[in-house]
Amino acid sequence: MNNLDIPDIIISRLPIYLRALRHMQAQHTQTTSSQELGARVGISAAQIRKDLSQFGEFGKQGTGYNIGFLIDKLREILKVVQVWDVAVIGMGDMGHALARYQGFKDRGFRVAMVFDNNPSKVGTKVESFVIRSTQDLVTSIKQSGIKVAMLCVPAAEAQDVTDLLVEAGVKAILNYAPISLSVPSGVRVQYLDPSIGLQRMTYYME
Amino acid sequence: MNNLDIPDIIISRLPIYLRALRHMQAQHTQTTSSQELGARVGISAAQIRKDLSQFGEFGKQGTGYNIGFLIDKLREILKVVQVWDVAVIGMGDMGHALARYQGFKDRGFRVAMVFDNNPSKVGTKVESFVIRSTQDLVTSIKQSGIKVAMLCVPAAEAQDVTDLLVEAGVKAILNYAPISLSVPSGVRVQYLDPSIGLQRMTYYME
């Protein structure tokens, strides 16, 4: 495929473009330009054109990009035409919130399974999901073929659970635990620690 | 100050270093090296030394870095010696989870105030916080001097609430809503949209 040599920094911008295009589409806009899209997401028009040109010629001189068409292309590139089943590990407040989150709709993901290691939670329900024991994690995830997980366990357990996820064949982990994870190559991690986000901003404050 | 010309990409790595150092400290380790720290966070030793050297000489040849000392320096640099009061806007599942989150402890933040625009929620309690009306947001935040907010409202309301936060003097917004926000210069936003995180990984999957 055209996969392996496109810089990760470009890939990381595509979901932002996709989200903004969806937003425009919801407002019944038909076309946009690199200029307009760039203004919306805070990225230069030149960069947007350069990024998109890695994957094909999606625009027309003079008129710009057809929004519906570009959305389809970005969904194909990011492989979110399909819907990915996701496992949520850790049914604390954060895991609970993710299990109930409505924002995955139409963005390529669906929570399919939830886990916790607390015996008093296992077997109870969150939304429509029966909480499974972390002891069954490897078997259940292997069996279901799930490749994507969201990790919401305490920091102290996060690496151990990660090792289980890797063993189960998970290839993408969205990590809410406040700790750096080590994973083998071929497995990806994205970090969403709120304190890290906040500390990236306080530096700039007087 | 030594502030204004250090690249943001360096600043964005410092909280990662700080988190890892705290972790080492919790295990009663006294010193570390750029090598060891780098292995832990997945960053080259050279880059860590280069990053830190922007702010001073914190290490010793032959022995590396004293962990406690380096933690103190990073906390000063990132301005998290002090504790920042934070407002949480939107008491849905996510806002609820953040209001109860224990992970801000010792990382420089404390939830101080929570808001929702739903009249049936206003006045009720989440943890020890009485939910305030979004109508009082500007007044309350101005009065309290809060400079940091976490935004957990639906996408459709996020820009309007952001404008209120800016009006109230907030300078740092951690945005959980799935939308790009526009803010004046001098105000910073960090994005934590879970779908974006997931879509940044699916590209690499077969």
Next chain:
DNA sequence: TAGATTGTTAATCGATTAACAATC
């Protein structure tokens, strides 16, 4: 046609890495 905007090239700018003298 005239105006607008793409895709792409070359130039610029910035970030990372390798290497090593200094020194604990």
Next chain:
DNA sequence: TAGATTGTTAATCGATTAACAATC
């Protein structure tokens, strides 16, 4: 002393921007 590791320099590598011919 011998070994280890820093802080820094110069070289390399990569990303962004400006500019414009092509063309809708």
